[in-house]
Structures are given as C-alpha cells and as structure tokens.
Ligand code: IZC
C-alpha cells in the first residue's frame with residue numbers, strides 16, 4: 271500500500287493509546303511512548319505505527335523526517351468561549367485596582383459587555399474573528415475544540431453564535447464541537463426574575479436540537495448568577511431533551527457545583543477551584559471528567575488553583591483547557607496552560623499530556639476519535655520542535671509546535687497556515 275504520508279525518525283511518539291475510557295487517578299501517570307518510531311497515514315487515517323526500520327518497506331507520497339523530535343496527537347481543548355464580539359482590555363485597570371470579576375459583572379460589565387458587542391456583530395464578523403482565534407489555537411497544536419455560546423442571552427444572538435460555530439466546524443480545519451451556554455449571565459431586564467430567563471433558555475432547546483446546533487448544554491453556577499438548585503432544574507430539562515450536560519462549577523465560590531456535576535452524570539464538571547472534599551469524592555466515583563482551567567486562576571490573579579493533586583490522588587479523571595474567552599482567560603496558548611498545570615497544579619508531565627489529549631477528548635464525548643494516535647483513527651498529528659515531552663512543560667511562554675496535520679492533511683507549519691478543502695467529517 272502506498273501511504274499518503276509517512277512521518278519517520280520520531281524520537282518520542284506519544285500514542286496515548288490506552289484502551290477505553292478516560293484515565294482516572296494513578297492511571298493518569300501512564301504514558302505510551304514509542305522511541306525511534308514512524309507513523310503512516312492513508313485517506314486521513316492512521317494505518318501504520320511501528321519502528322523506523324519497518325517503515326522503510328512503505329512507499330509514501332510525502333515523507334517527513336522528524337529528526338528525532340517529539341510527535342503527539344493533535345491536542346483537544348474541551349472548554350472555550352470561542353465566538354464573541356469585541357474584547358475587554360479595559361478591565362485590566364479594574365483588575366489591578368482589585369475589583370473582583372463578579373463585581374465587574376454586577377456593575378453591567380464583564381460578560382454583559384461582551385454580550386452587547388456580540389449582539390452588534392454580524393455573522394460574517396463573528397466568523398472572521400472566530401476563524402482568527404481558531405488559527406491561533408491550531409498554531410499551538412489544537413486540532414479539536416469545544417465552543418460555547420452564551421454571549422447572546424436572547425434567542426437571536428445565541429442562535430447566531432451557534433450557527434457561526436457550526437460554520438467554523440465546516441470551514442476550518444479544526445473540529446468545533448458546540449455547547450449551548452445561554453444560561454451564562456442574567457440579562458438586566460431579568461435581574462429580579464432569573465427563573466423566567468431560564469424558562470426562556472429552556473424554550474430554545476428544541477430548535478437547537480432540531481438544527482443540530484449544539485451537543486451539550488452548560489450553565490454558569492456561581493454567586494450572583496445561577497444557584498445550584500436552578501442549575502439542577504435547568505440541566506435536568508436539558509437532559510430530558512437529549513443533551514449531555516456540562517457545568518461551570520465552583521469557579522469562584524464553593525457552592526456545590528462539583529457535587530451537582532457528579533449527581534447529574536455530567537460529561538464534565540469545569541473549573542472546580544472551590545470543589546469540596548465531598549465533591550471530589552463524588553467525582554472520583556463517577557464518569558464525569560474534571561476539566562481544570564488554571565489559566566483562569568492565573569488571569570484573575572488568584573492564589574488559589576484547583577486541587578488537581580487531591581483529585582488525581584483520589585481517583586478522578588482530569589482534563590485541562592485554555593478556557594479561551596475575552597474576560598477571564600484571553601489566551602489561545604494551551605502550552606502555557608500546560609506550564610501552569612506543572613507549576614501551579616503540581617501535575618506530573620505524563621498526567622498533563624493525558625489531560626490535553628485522551629481525557630480532554632472524553633470530556634467532549636470524542637474519546638473514540640480524537641486525542642490518540644491509533645490504527646484506524648483519524649490522523650491528527652503534531653510535530654514538536656522539542657526533543658521530549660517534558661521539554662514542552664519546562665521551556666515556557668513560547669510556541670514549540672513545528673507542524674500540524676488534521677486527518678492526514680498538513681494544516682499548519684511554523685507560521686504558515688494551509689487550506690484544507692475537504693470538510694472535516
Ligand atoms: O466572558 O468572562 N467565567 N464565564 C464564566 C466566563 C468566565 C467568560 C467571560
């Protein structure tokens with residue numbers, strides 16, 4: 271068989287081929303590493319993984335010499351607010367003065383200022399901006415991303431955001447998986463009746479399902495936003511309509527959102543900075559993936575980070591994400607998140623790589639197709655300009671990606687983006 275692509279002379283190949291299910295607890299320290307390896311690709315799928323010598327038997331349209339460097343699966347970013355209008359650099363001064371994130375929101379800024387900018391933006395503008403940020407995510411090694419709505423808080427704008435995310439999935443090489451986060455903040459006209467607002471968001475679920483605009487439904491369970499009781503009732507209705515659910519849980523104040531994520535069998539519980547011991551225990555005994563977002567603690571200038579060590583040491587499945595958004599984590603640099611996970615979450619290198627590949631894929635129900643290099647699976651590959659996987663976590667603040675292939679097609683190489691005409695299927 272003539273291969274389309276052969277990447278050979280790989281120093282370290284992380285296949286992340288662990289079998290089924292997200293990795294929990296001590297299993298997160300295991301890392302399948304092949305040395306002196308090669309990967310062969312045909313029709314967008316991995317068809318050969320083996321030693322460099324064996325690869326010589328295969329002819330290939332394109333041969334890439336990895337020069338002894340690191341190759342991993344394309345990274346998966348399971349929590350972003352990708353599609354939005356405007357930006358929030360003016361909040362930096364407030365942050366420096368010590369104004370808390372939730373106070374800025376209470377005064378009508380924060381999320382609500384992005385809502386105003388997103389309402390104003392046309393679909394074309396949002397598409398162009400979303401594509402710009404996706405390119406950046408891709409340049410840092412991300413080939414699959416989750417994207418939330420939540421900057422509309424009305425039917426027209428929420429649907430506009432979700433349609434843009436769907437169009438991005440069709441047009442851009444990076445796969446985009448959508449989440450409906452209409453319950454992201456309380457619009458001013460509903461400030462005394464947030465239940466009526468949630469009812470309005472529930473009424474949108476049928477059209478979202480019908481038009482296949484989102485797979486997941488999420489809610490911001492937080493002081494001054496939605497309570498645990500409201501979140502439970504809202505997500506139960508979403509589940510009854512056939513959606514899988516996610517929760518912004520215990521991001522700033524410890525309300526008990528972590529327990530709720532486990533109770534509802536959410537696909538993921540996200541943030542979990544204030545998660546209680548009981549919440550962590552419940553998560554460890556569930557199939558819910560803990561998605562940790564240390565970039566947010568960093569950017570909100572907090573001392574407190576999620577207790578990743580306690581979670582992993584007690585058997586949780588942990589994934590990592592940028593939380594890319596214009597307010598609390600304006601960065602597409604998932605490699606910096608990996609540095610923070612090492613320094614602030616005290617995660618081991620092996621745990622970190624599992625958390626941005628296989629576990630991140632399970633956090634968005636893509637465990638069977640993304641985050642691994644496996645025979646028969648789509649060939650999403652990253653060639654790193656790094657000699658080994660620990661190096662990327664150590665040399666921080668720069669981009670180590672040399673090239674990225676999505677379904678076997680080169681879509682990025684050090685500063686150059688390539689068209690990919692075949693839509694991702
Ligand atoms: O725009 O501030 N936490 N939602 C919940 C966010 C952060 C995004 C934002």
Ligand code: ZN
Pocket residue numbers: 349350351518593595
């Ligand atoms: Zn978020």
